[in-house]
Amino acid sequence: MADSLYPLTFTPVLKHYLWGGRNLERLGRILPPHGVVAESWEISGHQNGVTAVDNGPCAGRLLTDLHAELGLDLIGRNCAWAQARQKFPLLIKLLDANLPLSVQVHPSDDFARTHEGNELGKTEMWVVLQAAPNAELILGVKAGTTPAAFRQAVESGRLEPFLHRLPVKAGDHICVPAGSLHAIMSGLLIAEIQQNSDTTYRVYDWNRVGDDGRPRPLHLEKAMAVINFAQVEPGLRPPELVAEQKGVRRWRLCANQYFVTERVQMAAGATFTGACNGESLEIWGVIAGEVRINRMTLAAVRFTLLPAALGEFAVTAVTGATLLRTYAGA
Structure with missing residues (x-):
């Protein structure tokens, strides 16, 4: 395994x-x-x-x-x-x-x-x-x-x-x-x-x-x-800034009972560290720029699946990069 x-x-x-x-x-x-x-x-x-x-x-x-x-x-x-x-x-x-x-x-x-x-x-x-x-x-x-x-x-x-x-x-x-x-x-x-x-x-x-x-x-x-006829003339929702530190900014875009999606903006050289500890897979998509995820390089526009039991991982921006991060909330 x-x-x-x-x-x-x-x-x-x-x-x-x-x-x-x-x-x-x-x-x-x-x-x-x-x-x-x-x-x-x-x-x-x-x-x-x-x-x-x-x-x-x-x-x-x-x-x-x-x-x-x-x-x-x-x-x-x-x-x-x-x-x-x-x-x-x-x-x-x-x-x-x-x-x-x-x-x-x-x-x-x-x-x-x-x-x-x-x-x-x-x-x-x-x-x-x-x-x-x-x-x-x-x-x-x-x-x-x-x-x-x-x-x-x-x-x-x-x-x-x-x-x-x-x-x-x-x-x-x-x-x-x-x-x-x-x-x-x-x-x-x-x-x-x-x-x-x-x-x-x-x-x-x-x-x-x-x-x-x-x-x-x-x-x-x-x-x-x-059809939900009560959904009358909805507007766009602004992203919600959830974290900002050391060249990494994260905004929550959508959250529902099935998944949460964030936009992650990274300055060149910045690193985001996380852990897949068994609770949820993570899907990361590079929509601008290039990153390394552990030892793998990923450039726009590509997606990768991190298994839920992967353990610790690191995303490092090779260039300035924008990513989508999706996982299942509790």
Whole structure:
């Protein structure tokens, strides 16, 4: 088991959806020569796209196989809820919204378990890595929206007046609990941290057609059952500064029952020390600059998984660097 307890990196799994483009090349992803790529699944134990380790003694092994072998030593005691369902808890993605995504919603754990077999619900969060001028996204509904009026607007193909739009720019973060009506609009490159789920209820698809020339299916009945209509015109939340010392500043971005995500800003030469003591895995993503994590060098944009039983670790900034740190809270 000791051979498996080191910072793990993975070969991404690429996903092809009609709203994607070629912009993930700007983040260092190697894309097929033709066609569009919408998502890069960076760390995934989901059956629809399991990532394989690409470094160290475990190179070539699937994350699901490591999880089956290591259990809580990989994911941590704070993720016992996921272990009980034999699930890796999180899924890390990069998204290229070259075109708008559909207006959609994700279910809670309870709803997903009832209606989608052993699939988890999907609480997620986004960090905007790059944004075109005037970029925006949709989160929640406009004031005065009722479920009946909303449904009628979907069925008549005129949902736009009920959608709450938020301007966004590079560096912004957005917390998206299960039940949030949302859509990522065009011109955005985003890092997404979410529960390990691939369940999406499509509500509205801008009256467009899919690759086969036909409208993509909607999931209106399930969507209406899970949309939080009380989420009225939410705004962006400011980051919360939680620590500042010796060239390292940490801000909490989102915290929920499944994960906590921080932004970590490091001056060149600064070091952050921590310990994976069995409570939780940690996932670190370099979104600008270059760092060393123990003996491994990691440059933007890459993610690494620190097993829960790893023990002490050190992150040292080779250059000035910005990172995302995710772990499961108590």
